[in-house]
Amino acid sequence: MSGVQFPASHEAADRLRNRPDLRAKDPVPALPGTGQGETGPADKRILVSYGFWIYLLSDIVLFSAFFAAFAVQHGASAGGPRMPQIVDVGRAALETGLLLASSYTCMLSFAATHRKNLLWTQIFLAVTGLLGLAFVLLEAQEFFDLAARGITPQRSGMLTAFFGLVGLHGLHVSLGGLWLGTMMAQVQVKGFTTQIVHRLTCFNLFWHTLDIVWIGIFTIVYLMGGAS
Amino acid sequence: MNNADKPDDHAPGDQLEEEKGHWLRSANIGLGLSIILTAASFGLARSHLLYAPAVPVALIALAIAQMGVHLAFFLHITTGPDNTNNVLALAFGVMVVFLLVLGSIWIMSHLSSTMMPQGAVMQAQMQP
Numbered sequence: 001m002s003g004v005q006f007p008a009s010h011e012a013a014d015r016l017r018n019r020p021d022l023r024a025k026d027p028v029p030a031l032p033g034t035g036q037g038e039t040g041p042a043d044k045r046i047l048v049s050y051g052f053w054i055y056l057l058s059d060i061v062l063f064s065a066f067f068a069a070f071a072v073q074h075g076a077s078a079g080g081p082r083m084p085q086i087v088d089v090g091r092a093a094l095e096t097g098l099l100l101a102s103s104y105t106c107m108l109s110f111a112a113t114h115r116k117n118l119l120w121t122q123i124f125l126a127v128t129g130l131l132g133l134a135f136v137l138l139e140a141q142e143f144f145d146l147a148a149r150g151i152t153p154q155r156s157g158m159l160t161a162f163f164g165l166v167g168l169h170g171l172h173v174s175l176g177g178l179w180l181g182t183m184m185a186q187v188q189v190k191g192f193t194t195q196i197v198h199r200l201t202c203f204n205l206f207w208h209t210l211d212i213v214w215i216g217i218f219t220i221v222y223l224m225g226g227a228s
Numbered sequence: 229m230n231n232a233d234k235p236d237d238h239a240p241g242d243q244l245e246e247e248k249g250h251w252l253r254s255a256n257i258g259l260g261l262s263i264i265l266t267a268a269s270f271g272l273a274r275s276h277l278l279y280a281p282a283v284p285v286a287l288i289a290l291a292i293a294q295m296g297v298h299l300a301f302f303l304h305i306t307t308g309p310d311n312t313n314n315v316l317a318l319a320f321g322v323m324v325v326f327l328l329v330l331g332s333i334w335i336m337s338h339l340s341s342t343m344m345p346q347g348a349v350m351q352a353q354m355q356p
Contacts, residue, residue: 043310065328068328068333096266096270097266104259107251108255219288223270224273
């Protein structure tokens with residue numbers, strides 16, 4: 001090199017021009033239909049799940065705001081009942097089992113969908129819906145029990161956060177159940193068209209995400225809150 | 229070069245046309261791991277196996293592990309090429325969640341420690 005100092009970028013470009021062996025290796029070979037590399041737009045299946053995944057993440061951010069509110073408020077009982085008095089760990093364990101089982105049957109229905117088996121898809125979707133319904137009923141029973149003891153959301157900041165967080169999840173499960181019923185009707189009438197399979201994929205993602213949110217709820221609200 | 233060509237070397241999200249038991253197997257593995265982790269969480273919370281102040285940390289670790297199991301085996305978020313965008317979105321989402329939750333806890337505890345008289349702070353810390 002001469003005494004003249006080139007800018008670093010210029011020097012790097014020069015080095016690449018003269019030393020082909022320093023060039024980046026060919027990146028990972030492009031897979032057809034994934035949208036990676038130069039193979040054109042991704043498969044519709046991938047785009048649909050990606051878009052729905054973005055929505056699910058926004059939902060998780062919404063839940064995280066409710067979690068933050070609960071974390072901030074969990075000591076603010078205003079002289080009323082505190083967390084250990086309102087938490088029933090046994091019922092939470094039962095609810096957890098129901099939701100986990102429903103996630104599993106949802107997955108089984110998806111496996112059946114991939115085998116284009118209408119009967120088993122419907123059976124497992126129905127079982128998923130019944131388990132979800134049992135979950136919602138248990139949660140409703142919990143809320144009514146608490147209300148009967150005078151424990152309502154307006155009693156303290158802690159209870160507002162508790163009912164808000166658990167209730168929001170229960171609302172999601174209820175609406176998911178509504179969606180599930182709609183999907184069962186659509187599968188029955190229209191069969192396994194590409195569109196229906198995409199919708200089933202989205203429903204599957206939604207149901208599993210509710211399970212993920214519930215993991216946070218039973219850990220933070222029922223186990224950690226109940227122990228403190 | 230498609231990963232689906234190598235049955236031994238695939239991530240949970242790859243679609244293997246010739247192997248349809250794949251969804252079932254990943255559901256079974258996911259269910260098994262979830263049951264173990266859930267049972268561990270509830271068992272730990274009830275028993276006195278661990279030093280009490282360590283229990284919340286263990287519970288959070290178990291919860292994160294179980295969320296990972298759900299992501300990998302139920303939601304099929306993988307490192308495969310058709311999942312790159314999903315993983316990036318997930319990473320961003322997790323960042324927002326952490327900022328929101330930890331930020332709220334930090335700001336509010338800071339506020340309460342500067343706003344309250346000293347006696348009330350002691351009381352609030354004794355309460356839980």
